[in-house]
Amino acid sequence: MRVAPTYRELADCEADFTPGECFAADVSRLWSPWLSGFAIITQVQLTSMGASPDPQVRLFSEPLYRGADHQGGTRLISLREKLRNGEHFDKAFIRHRLLEAGSTAADQRLARTFEPQRLFYVR
Known part of the structure; x- marks a missing residue:
């Protein structure tokens, strides 16, 4: 199951998201932002050159969190x-002891962890 980043301190969570939008999860006392909704994303599967496109539309979900705007x-x-x-x-x-938070490798791992998840096919 995908979850948002977790933090040891409430202030760190609120700095990355929004004050008042973080909670302490279970007995670990790690802080996470509240899930505020989901985006539904559509994609059409294309085949290799010369072949016709696959007409199936694929739906993906992506979690949304409240964050500060400009x-x-x-x-x-x-x-x-x-x-x-x-x-x-x-x-x-x-949790991965070989990754440093904020590093390129940690960012890549977060991006893979939170990529949109396929829901179902629509014909």
């Missing part, structure tokens, strides 16, 4: 979008 408010944003915007989650708790 006008002093908040908006829904995906973790992949935050990574594309240059955020690194450098204070996030990383």
Whole structure:
């Protein structure tokens, strides 16, 4: 199951997301942002050159979290979008002992972890 980044300190979670939007998960006392919704993304599968496109539309879901916008408010944003915007989650708790939070390798692992998940096919 995919989850958001976790943090040892509430202040670190709120710095990456929005004040008041983080909670302490289970007995570990690690902080995570509240899941605020899902984006539904569509893609059409294309075949190799010369072949006709596959007409099946694939639907994917992507979790959304509340984050600060550039006008002093908040908006829904995906973790992949935050990574594309240059955020690194450098204070996030990383369970993998060989990765350093905020490093390129940690960012790549987060991007893979939070990539959209296929829901179902529509014909």
